[in-house]
Amino acid sequence: MTVQPTLTTDRLILRPFSLGDCEQVAQLAGDRLISDMTANIPHPYEPPMAKVWIKGLSPMYHECRGIAYAVTLRSSGELMGAVSVTRIEDGYGTLGYWLGVPYWGHGYAYEASKALVDFTNTHFGLSGIKVMHLVENQRSQSVIRKLNVPYVENRTIRMQGVDREVCVYQCTLPAID
Known part of the structure; x- marks a missing residue:
């Protein structure tokens, strides 16, 4: 069983x-x-919910269905949030990320996302990435623009029992030799 590597930026x-x-x-x-x-x-999001989620991450990685990382500060090891590429199928994975509110506005989401996209391209052989954000989430839109993932369309999807409008982006990744 391959151990999920640690990535550093x-x-x-x-x-x-x-x-x-x-x-x-x-x-x-x-x-x-x-x-x-x-x-x-x-x-609310409670510790038992986090436990269930964390327990599901290792099997997802080992079955090559996706990968998730804790985003931590290099200087202190402080946990700030998560970044993931999930739903890997047909050569595409879906990028997702969240950071705790105190860490917004410092470029951490972009830095973590860029590192993970580069890693998954190399180690999972992905041909492309999909990513989306809620229409009103301007911070996420900024991250996606910095990643140079082109806009595709808006869609309405059901999230947590409510229909929400999202902006969808997708790009092809460079081939790895």
């Missing part, structure tokens, strides 16, 4: 989640602002 360490992260994940992801801007994080 200038300011961040992307590492596999551990069960010891449950409390911090619940605290950060449990902020109503996070739930309001993400498709899959309900409010």
Whole structure:
């Protein structure tokens, strides 16, 4: 069984989640602002929910269905959020990310997303990436633009029991020799 590697950027360490992260994940992801801007994080978000989610990450990686990382500060190891590429099928994966509110506006989401897209392109052999954001989520739109993923269309999808409009983006990744 292959061990999920740790990725390092200038300011961040992307590492596999551990069960010891449950409390911090619940605290950060449990902020109503996070739930309001993400498709899959309900409010309230409690530690047992984080535990179930974290337990599902290793099988997802080992079955090559996706990969998720804890986004941590390189200087302190402080957990700030998550970045993932999930639903890998037909050569495409779906990029997702969230950061705790105190970490917004510092370029961390872009830095983590860029590192993960580069890694998945090389190690999963992806031919492309999909990503979406809620129409009102301007911060996510900024991250996606910096990643140079072209806009495709708006769609209405059901999230947490409510129909929400999202902007959908998709790009082909460069071939790896």
